[in-house]
Amino acid sequence: MEQILVNGAYLGAQYALIALGLTLIFALMNVMNFAHGQMYVLGGFVTYTIYGQLGMPYALALFVTAITLAVVGAVVEKFLFRPVIKRSQRDESTMLLAAGLGFFLDAVILLVFGEKQRGVPKLINGVFNWDFRVIMPYDRILIFALAVACIIGFMLFMQYSKTGRALRALAQDRDAAQLMGVDVDRYGMTGFALGAMLAGIVGGLLVTITGVNLGMGGPTSTKAFMMVMIGGAGVIPGAIFGGLILGFMESILLSTLASYGDITYLVIFVSLMIFLAIRPNGLMGKPWG
Amino acid sequence: MKKNTSPAAGFIFSSIIYAAVVIFMAVDDLYISLGLIVAFAAGIITAVKTGFWQRALGSINDNTGKMTVLAGIFTLILPLLFLNNPYVIHIFTLACIYCIATLGLNIQVGSAGMVNFAQGAFFGVGAYVSALLDVHFGFPFWITLPAGMAAAGIMGLLMGLPTLKTREYHLSLVTIACAYISFLLVMNFKWTGGPDGIPDISKPVIFGMEIGQKITLGSITIPGVMTYCYMVLAFLALALIAARRLQNSWYGLAWNAIRDDEISSRCYGLSLTRSKLEAFAFGSIFAGAAGALYAHFIGFMSTENMSFQIGLLLVCMVILGGMDNLAGVLVGTLLLIIIPEKLRAFEDYRMLSYGLVLILMLIFRPEGILPSKPRMFNLTGRG
Numbered sequence: 001m002e003q004i005l006v007n008g009a010y011l012g013a014q015y016a017l018i019a020l021g022l023t024l025i026f027a028l029m030n031v032m033n034f035a036h037g038q039m040y041v042l043g044g045f046v047t048y049t050i051y052g053q054l055g056m057p058y059a060l061a062l063f064v065t066a067i068t069l070a071v072v073g074a075v076v077e078k079f080l081f082r083p084v085i086k087r088s089q090r091d092e093s094t095m096l097l098a099a100g101l102g103f104f105l106d107a108v109i110l111l112v113f114g115e116k117q118r119g120v121p122k123l124i125n126g127v128f129n130w131d132f133r134v135i136m137p138y139d140r141i142l143i144f145a146l147a148v149a150c151i152i153g154f155m156l157f158m159q160y161s162k163t164g165r166a167l168r169a170l171a172q173d174r175d176a177a178q179l180m181g182v183d184v185d186r187y188g189m190t191g192f193a194l195g196a197m198l199a200g201i202v203g204g205l206l207v208t209i210t211g212v213n214l215g216m217g218g219p220t221s222t223k224a225f226m227m228v229m230i231g232g233a234g235v236i237p238g239a240i241f242g243g244l245i246l247g248f249m250e251s252i253l254l255s256t257l258a259s260y261g262d263i264t265y266l267v268i269f270v271s272l273m274i275f276l277a278i279r280p281n282g283l284m285g286k287p288w289g
Numbered sequence: 290m291k292k293n294t295s296p297a298a299g300f301i302f303s304s305i306i307y308a309a310v311v312i313f314m315a316v317d318d319l320y321i322s323l324g325l326i327v328a329f330a331a332g333i334i335t336a337v338k339t340g341f342w343q344r345a346l347g348s349i350n351d352n353t354g355k356m357t358v359l360a361g362i363f364t365l366i367l368p369l370l371f372l373n374n375p376y377v378i379h380i381f382t383l384a385c386i387y388c389i390a391t392l393g394l395n396i397q398v399g400s401a402g403m404v405n406f407a408q409g410a411f412f413g414v415g416a417y418v419s420a421l422l423d424v425h426f427g428f429p430f431w432i433t434l435p436a437g438m439a440a441a442g443i444m445g446l447l448m449g450l451p452t453l454k455t456r457e458y459h460l461s462l463v464t465i466a467c468a469y470i471s472f473l474l475v476m477n478f479k480w481t482g483g484p485d486g487i488p489d490i491s492k493p494v495i496f497g498m499e500i501g502q503k504i505t506l507g508s509i510t511i512p513g514v515m516t517y518c519y520m521v522l523a524f525l526a527l528a529l530i531a532a533r534r535l536q537n538s539w540y541g542l543a544w545n546a547i548r549d550d551e552i553s554s555r556c557y558g559l560s561l562t563r564s565k566l567e568a569f570a571f572g573s574i575f576a577g578a579a580g581a582l583y584a585h586f587i588g589f590m591s592t593e594n595m596s597f598q599i600g601l602l603l604v605c606m607v608i609l610g611g612m613d614n615l616a617g618v619l620v621g622t623l624l625l626i627i628i629p630e631k632l633r634a635f636e637d638y639r640m641l642s643y644g645l646v647l648i649l650m651l652i653f654r655p656e657g658i659l660p661s662k663p664r665m666f667n668l669t670g671r672g
Binding site for chain 1 (some may be wrong): 398404450451454455456457458459461462463465466467469470473474476477597598601604605608609612638639640641643644645646647648651652655656
């Protein structure tokens with residue numbers, strides 16, 4: 001049992017970090033970024049190239065990954081999302097743009113990095129073993145700690161920095177923020193870059209444990225979408241709760257349902273549908289209208 | 290109140306487009322295909338700059354009846370032009386099958402404004418029901434097709450229920466969940482063949498003649514795809530008529546009202562529950578028909594053809610073509626099937642072409658290729 005809970009917390013921390021990026025982008029631009037999973041995969045591949053291929057230190061690799069993805073996010077926002085949001089009247093256009101971007105990134109990753117599963121050398125060897133009740137490799141513990149540090153860092157940043165305050169104002173009310181002198185275009189871009197960066201960092205963290213491959217992008221987008229909707233769209237604590245809930249559900253169901261075949265996600269999706277029928281706005285979402 | 294523009298500009302315009310499409314489909318070489326795409330884009334830009342584009346579109350809008358006949362004739366001739374190239378007919382048939390599915394999806398996404406990612410699942414339900422009845426019980430196609438449509442329609446109704454309380458992105462999430470649930474169920478049941486799929490699905494039979502058989506008339510051999518293609522075209526025509534009638538009926542008006550403002554349509558006495566469920570049921574019946582046609586066309590059905598990706602692609606087709614505009618939906622579907630298919634020589638570029646087409650189209654025409662026109666109330670009583 002302890003093992004299952006520890007696994008859940010480990011998964012949940014990663015998931016929460018992915019969901020944070022998605023929910024940030026959603027809160028700022030009202031865009032559901034279907035390319036989020038692809039950004040995560042891209043981050044994994046960048047880390048793989050720098051740490052695994054070139055043999056640079058891991059910290060540097062993670063830093064470069066964050067910068068690369070932030071640049072990708074900023075470029076995508078400035079040249080793709082901003083013009084389309086300005087010109088189109090219906091939300092569906094941005095959804096389609098995000099899907100198209102997802103296809104595009106998939107293709108770029110395929111062309112640049114190939115379709116093989118890639119992994120990197122372990123960061124630390126050794127396994128933490130508490131009386132055979134909890135068994136956890138040290139590198140997983142390290143990644144978990146890094147993910148939690150990132151989440152805390154992000155929340156502190158949003159709470160106390162000037163940029164964070166501007167982003168929160170923007171999420172609360174775009175027009176009012178503009179009237180108070182917040183440069184909406186600039187902070188929209190910053191927010192998108194930050195969201196993409198979070199996705200990339202998770203990719204960089206997880207590549208050391210599970211490796212990356214091209215096919216992870218789509219399912220990750222869907223999971224991130226679920227977590228955000230469970231917690232409530234555009235609410236930061238909601239995304240963290242959503243991530244933790246999904247992580248725990250996955251780890252508990254995987255161990256209890258293993259004998260019935262591969263139906264973990266079947267149960268998760270069914271409970272999601274029931275949950276959304278009862279609470280259509282998620283745990284902490286604002287009601288409509 | 291009708292402007293009477295001469296149909297000439299429209300005729301010339303559609304003939305040019307048709308010729309371009311035929312040449313594009315006939316060309317085999319990747320680089321020539323790419324060159325043609327560039328030339329085509331250049332042509333469109335010049336047409337827009339010289340004003341011909343607007344005149345032609347106006348002419349097409351004013352002479353809808355004549356243009357529909359023209360498009361019908363063009364479509365009927367198309368397979369005959371490729372007698373020696375069954376592969377092109379195969380792609381064209383596939384595109385037409387997907388057109389039926391997107392026409393149904395358009396009811397939900399375009400008319401009623403509910404972005405539904407589960408259309409791939411309904412497609413799969415239609416295909417699986419039809420295929421299973423055929424393989425296990427030996428029912429003829431003309432019984433399995435309506436059974437597949439009915440099953441998909443009932444599925445649509447059932448999935449409509451949990452979406453009733455949700456809106457926008459939450460509604461999309463419920464449909465995504467539904468798509469995954471259907472996919473995982475089919476994957477895990479024994480009697481659906483699981484990941485192996487269902488092989489050996491028979492072809493439909495009309496008057497003792499099996500559709501999809503090679504026919505030899507003297508010196509001419511008609512490839513088997515051809516007959517199936519014409520059958521699909523007949524179904525597509527039926528689907529178009531049905532979609533058109535739905536759009537112009539009270540159903541369509543109610544869906545549009547709900548899309549534009551739920552609260553005010555309730556104030557006018559519309560039942561949201563009923564209208565939304567109808568949108569889901571009707572839309573998924575279309576998908577069920579498309580799925581059944583697909584299963585019997587390919588002769589094999591597996592879970593790969595009902596995944597979430599298919600649903601996403603179908604949504605892309607509808608939005609790309611132009612929501613709530615039947616001609617636009619057809620154009621979007623053909624475009625997203627045929628262009629990647631032409632570039633398949635380089636499998637790696639397939640996704641790239643999807644992505645590029647979507648991104649470029651959205652930058653230049655965010656409302657889709659053929660945006661829908663506002664509904665007009667015509668005082669003379671004829672639309």
